[in-house]
Amino acid sequence: MSRPEGPDGPEAADAETAPAAAAADDAAAEPDPAGSMPLAAEDDDETLAGRAWRRATTIGPAVADVTRHVAHALGPASPYHRHDVIVIALAAAVVAAAGFVHRRLVEPPLEVFETRGLRFTRPATWLAPEEVALVSPRLIATEPPAPRPPGGELPYHVVYTSTLDPEVRMEVRIEDAPTWRNILAGLELDRRTRWGELYGGDPSRVLTIAGHDWLRTGFRYAHAAEKDDEPRIAHAVELATVDRTRLYAITLHGPPRRVERLERMIAPSLRVASHTGMPLVPHSSRLSPSYPPSVARHFPSTVMVVVADVVDGRLRAVGGGSGAVVGADGSILTNHHVLGAGNRLHDVFVIGRFVAIDQPPRLVCAGRPAASKLQPELDLALIKCDLDLDGRPWSPSLGGPLWPALIGARGELSPGQRLWVLGYPDVGGGSLRILQGLVEGFTSEDGTMGRDYIKTDAALSHGNSGGPVIDDAGELVGIATAERRRIGADGTMIRDGLVRPLAAASALLAIVRTGWTPRLGRTSVELEPTAIDAEAEGIRISTRVVDAANSQPVANALLMVLRPGVTPAQVDVNRLDDLVIAWGRSGASGEVFLRQPVPTPGTYTVMVIVDGYVPLIGGDALRLAEGTPPYYDPWGEVRLEAQ
Amino acid sequence: MPAPPNRALPRWSLRRARLLVGSKLALVAGLVVFVGLAWLVERLLGLDGPVRLSPALALVVAGVPASLWLAFFYLQDRHEPEPMHFVAGVFLLGGLVAAPIADFVIYQLAPPVPFAQHGLTPFTLDRIVHAVLVVGLGQELCKYVAVRYTIYTSPEFDEPMDGVVYMMAVGTGFAVWINYHRLQGQGGSVYLSTGAAQVVVTTPAHASFAGWLGYVLGRAKFTRRRALSRGVLLFFGLLGAAVLNGQFALVEQRVTTSGFGTHAWRGVLYAAAVAVAVFAVLMLLVQRLLAESPFRKPEVAAAAGKAVGSDDDDDDDDDDDPDVDDAPVGDGASDRGGGEGAR
Numbered sequence: 001m002s003r004p005e006g007p008d009g010p011e012a013a014d015a016e017t018a019p020a021a022a023a024a025d026d027a028a029a030e031p032d033p034a035g036s037m038p039l040a041a042e043d044d045d046e047t048l049a050g051r052a053w054r055r056a057t058t059i060g061p062a063v064a065d066v067t068r069h070v071a072h073a074l075g076p077a078s079p080y081h082r083h084d085v086i087v088i089a090l091a092a093a094v095v096a097a098a099g100f101v102h103r104r105l106v107e108p109p110l111e112v113f114e115t116r117g118l119r120f121t122r123p124a125t126w127l128a129p130e131e132v133a134l135v136s137p138r139l140i141a142t143e144p145p146a147p148r149p150p151g152g153e154l155p156y157h158v159v160y161t162s163t164l165d166p167e168v169r170m171e172v173r174i175e176d177a178p179t180w181r182n183i184l185a186g187l188e189l190d191r192r193t194r195w196g197e198l199y200g201g202d203p204s205r206v207l208t209i210a211g212h213d214w215l216r217t218g219f220r221y222a223h224a225a226e227k228d229d230e231p232r233i234a235h236a237v238e239l240a241t242v243d244r245t246r247l248y249a250i251t252l253h254g255p256p257r258r259v260e261r262l263e264r265m266i267a268p269s270l271r272v273a274s275h276t277g278m279p280l281v282p283h284s285s286r287l288s289p290s291y292p293p294s295v296a297r298h299f300p301s302t303v304m305v306v307v308a309d310v311v312d313g314r315l316r317a318v319g320g321g322s323g324a325v326v327g328a329d330g331s332i333l334t335n336h337h338v339l340g341a342g343n344r345l346h347d348v349f350v351i352g353r354f355v356a357i358d359q360p361p362r363l364v365c366a367g368r369p370a371a372s373k374l375q376p377e378l379d380l381a382l383i384k385c386d387l388d389l390d391g392r393p394w395s396p397s398l399g400g401p402l403w404p405a406l407i408g409a410r411g412e413l414s415p416g417q418r419l420w421v422l423g424y425p426d427v428g429g430g431s432l433r434i435l436q437g438l439v440e441g442f443t444s445e446d447g448t449m450g451r452d453y454i455k456t457d458a459a460l461s462h463g464n465s466g467g468p469v470i471d472d473a474g475e476l477v478g479i480a481t482a483e484r485r486r487i488g489a490d491g492t493m494i495r496d497g498l499v500r501p502l503a504a505a506s507a508l509l510a511i512v513r514t515g516w517t518p519r520l521g522r523t524s525v526e527l528e529p530t531a532i533d534a535e536a537e538g539i540r541i542s543t544r545v546v547d548a549a550n551s552q553p554v555a556n557a558l559l560m561v562l563r564p565g566v567t568p569a570q571v572d573v574n575r576l577d578d579l580v581i582a583w584g585r586s587g588a589s590g591e592v593f594l595r596q597p598v599p600t601p602g603t604y605t606v607m608v609i610v611d612g613y614v615p616l617i618g619g620d621a622l623r624l625a626e627g628t629p630p631y632y633d634p635w636g637e638v639r640l641e642a643q
Numbered sequence: 644m645p646a647p648p649n650r651a652l653p654r655w656s657l658r659r660a661r662l663l664v665g666s667k668l669a670l671v672a673g674l675v676v677f678v679g680l681a682w683l684v685e686r687l688l689g690l691d692g693p694v695r696l697s698p699a700l701a702l703v704v705a706g707v708p709a710s711l712w713l714a715f716f717y718l719q720d721r722h723e724p725e726p727m728h729f730v731a732g733v734f735l736l737g738g739l740v741a742a743p744i745a746d747f748v749i750y751q752l753a754p755p756v757p758f759a760q761h762g763l764t765p766f767t768l769d770r771i772v773h774a775v776l777v778v779g780l781g782q783e784l785c786k787y788v789a790v791r792y793t794i795y796t797s798p799e800f801d802e803p804m805d806g807v808v809y810m811m812a813v814g815t816g817f818a819v820w821i822n823y824h825r826l827q828g829q830g831g832s833v834y835l836s837t838g839a840a841q842v843v844v845t846t847p848a849h850a851s852f853a854g855w856l857g858y859v860l861g862r863a864k865f866t867r868r869r870a871l872s873r874g875v876l877l878f879f880g881l882l883g884a885a886v887l888n889g890q891f892a893l894v895e896q897r898v899t900t901s902g903f904g905t906h907a908w909r910g911v912l913y914a915a916a917v918a919v920a921v922f923a924v925l926m927l928l929v930q931r932l933l934a935e936s937p938f939r940k941p942e943v944a945a946a947a948g949k950a951v952g953s954d955d956d957d958d959d960d961d962d963d964d965p966d967v968d969d970a971p972v973g974d975g976a977s978d979r980g981g982g983e984g985a986r
Binding site for chain 2: 048051052055056058059061062063065066083084086087088090091092094095096097098099100101102103105106
C-alpha cells in the first residue's frame, strides 16, 4: 500500500477535499525530488526539547486550525457525518440508560414499619432505630422528660439514621392525642419550643392519604451536630396526624433533595389503625364576610394565645384563645378562663401574631399566667410576653412591635349596631377568623337584666375567647368572652355571644397606661403600695382631685409620689413598693393627704390613678425647695380626664 | 509557516537511531526518576503520613509524567510524525474540555453512591454497570468526540496510525484531569510516592484505552467497508475501550482495598501490569499500522514485505528513518495528493 485509502463513497471524498483546499493557500507545496521531506527546518544543533518548546508555542495557529476543523466536522459535508452521529448518539443513549439502570440498582430496598397503630414503608438500609428521650422545651426549664418505662407503650420516640448520610434521619413519635383540638397550633408549639428562635417554618398543608388527613409542614432550623460546632441550617419535613387516641408524627431531616425523595417514598404509604373520620384541620365552610378597612386595621392587634402545661418534662399545648393588644409595650387583654380553669393557672402562654389573613399565626413569644394581671371575677386578664421561645428575656423592641388596638372612647352601644369579632377559633383552620354580628342587647352575669355583657348574635366558638370586638368605626368595644345557650319559645336552641364591654377592663387598662412588667405572684390589679420605705422627715403634701369636665370631687383616687430620678417611663405597677416614697387616697370630698412625708429639696414624678379616669403621670410634677412649708399643697387641685 | 529548506540527509543515520531510541529511553528513565524523586522527598522530609498537595503542586505531579508519556507516544509514529502543535492541542482538549464534560455528565447521571450503600463487594452489578457503562463508556465517548470532531477531519489525519497518536494524546490529557482530581480529592491527602507512582502508571493506562479506540478510529477512517459495518466497528471500539476502562477501575479498587485497609502499591502494580499489557497489545497493532503506512519508504517496505510488522530489526530501522520526520505543511500537501488519488 503506497497511498492512503480515501474515505469510502463519493460524498466523503468530496468533503475531504474541502478543508484540504482551504489549507492549500497557506501551504507552500514544494515537491520533494527525493520523495521524502526534510527532517526539519532547523539546524541539527537544536535539541529535541528546544524544538518541542518552539512547536508548543505555536498554539495560536493550532487553535485556528482546530476551530476550522470543528466547523468543518460539524458541517453536513463532513465525511461519514451522519453515520458517526448515529454511533455517538447510540453510545450516549447507552450511557444514559446505564445511568438510569444504575440509579435503580442503588435505590435502597423498602421495608414495612409497623408499630402502635402506625404503618408505612421505609428504606431497609437504615441503621437500627434508636430509642431517644423526648426533648425538653427550651422555653421553660423543666425536669428532663422521663424515659419510657421498659415495656411501656407510649410515648414512643425513635430515630432512624440513614447509612448513606448521617445527616439524613427520620424521627417517629407516637404519643397520646392532645387534649386541645387545634393540632396545627399544638404541633407548631412543639417545634418552636424544641428548636427555639432559630426555627422557620412554611405554612402547613393537609394531605389526604388513603382517606386520612395528614398535616405536612416543612421547616428549617439551626443545628449543631456536636457542642461547639458551627451551627448549620437543617431542613425537615414533618408529617403528623391524630386518630382517636394517639398523635403520630414522622419527621424527616436532611438535605432538601434527600428529604423530598424520602417524603415521596414514605408519604403515600402512611396508614394509621383507627380513623376519626373527622377532618384534621376543620375549615370554616363559611367565607369570611367582607369587612371595612377599619376592621382590617385590627388584624395585627389580634393575637392567638396558646396555653401549655409542662407534662412529664415536656410542654404540651392544652388550649388556646385569642387576645387583643392594648398597649405598645405588648400588653394583651384576654379572658381569664383562657389562662386557666378555676384556681389552676396553666404554666405558660405563647403568643401567636398575625401574619396574613390566610395563614396561621406565627408563635413569637411567651409568658407566664402566674405573672399576669388577673381579674377572675370579670373573667379578664392582662398578659404580656417576657420570654422568647428559647426562654430568654423578650421585649417588643426585640421581637418587633405588637400594634395596639384602637381603644374606644366608651361610646354607648345601641341594640342593632353592627359588631365585628376577630379571633382564632379552633374551628377556623388556624387562620384569623372574622365574625360579624349585631348588638342584641345587654345582660348580667346571671342572665338577668344588667350591663355586664353585650349580647350579640355573632357565632362565638371556643377559641374566640379573649378576642377583640370592634364596632364599625374600628374601635375596640369589648372582649369576646362567652357563649350562652338557651331554649327559645319555640323550643329551638338560641346561642347568644357574650361580649365583656371594654369599660369593665378599666383597671387593667389603667395598669397598661401606668406601665408594668410581669412578675411572678403579682397577679392583683390593686395598685396600692403595701410596704414602702417611708422617709423620716419632709413636707406633708395634700391636694384635691377633681373631674376635669365638671370639677366634681373624685373619690378613691390614688396619688403617689415617686423617688427622685424615677421617670414616667420607668413606672412599673409591680414595683410600686420600690418606687413610691409617699402616697394617699382621696376621700369623698376629693381631698388627699399623703401618708408619708416628702423630703426637701427635690423634684419628683407624681402619679394619680383612679378607676374610670385616664391615669395622670407627671414627670417632675412636684418640685420642693428648701423652705417649703411643712404642710403644702403644690397644685391646688389635680384635674383628671374621664376615660 | 515558511517552507523548510530541503536538505537531503542520509536515510540511515546511526546518530538519528540513537537519538530516537535514546529519547525514548530517556523519557522512561525520566518517569522512573520522577517516582524516585517523590519517594526520596518523602524519605528526606520524613513524611510518614499523607500530605496535602497544593493545587499547583498537584498539577505538577499530575502533569509532568503526562508530558513525558505524551512525548513517548509521539515518538511512536515514525513514518510521518504529526505536527507537534496538533498533538499538544488535542492533549489540552482532552484535559480541559473532554474530561470536565465527561465528569459533569457522569456526575449528573449517577451521583456517587456512598460507600456504605453496597459495602465492600467490588463486583456487584451496580458497580459494574457504573464503572463500565456509565464512567467507562462516558469517558471514552468524550475522548472519541474530542478527536472525531477536530483532528479527524483534518488532512493531518492521513494514515490509520494517526488515530492511535491523537487518541493517546487525548487520553493523556484526560488522565491529567483525573489524576489532578485524585490528588486533590479525598481531602487532598495522598502519599507522595504512591501518588506519583499512580500518576505514572494510570496515565499510560488511560492513554492506552484511548489508543485502542484510536486504532479502531484510524482503521475506520481508511476502511473500504460499507458505512454500516464501519459504524458497528466504531461502536464496538467504544465498548471495548469502555470495558478496558471499567475493569481497570474495578480491579484496581479490588486489589487496593482489603477490608477497611488500603494497599496503594498493589493498585499501582495492577495499574502498571494493565498499562503494560494494553500498551503492548496496542504496540503490536501499531506495528501493523506502521508496516502498512503509506509513508513508509518504498525500499524499507519492500524489505519488510517478507515479514510485515513483526520484525524487530525492521522496526528499529523504521525508528531511524529520519526523512519523514515532521514537516507538517509539506505533509499536508502530499496528503492532499493522496486523497485525490483515492477518489
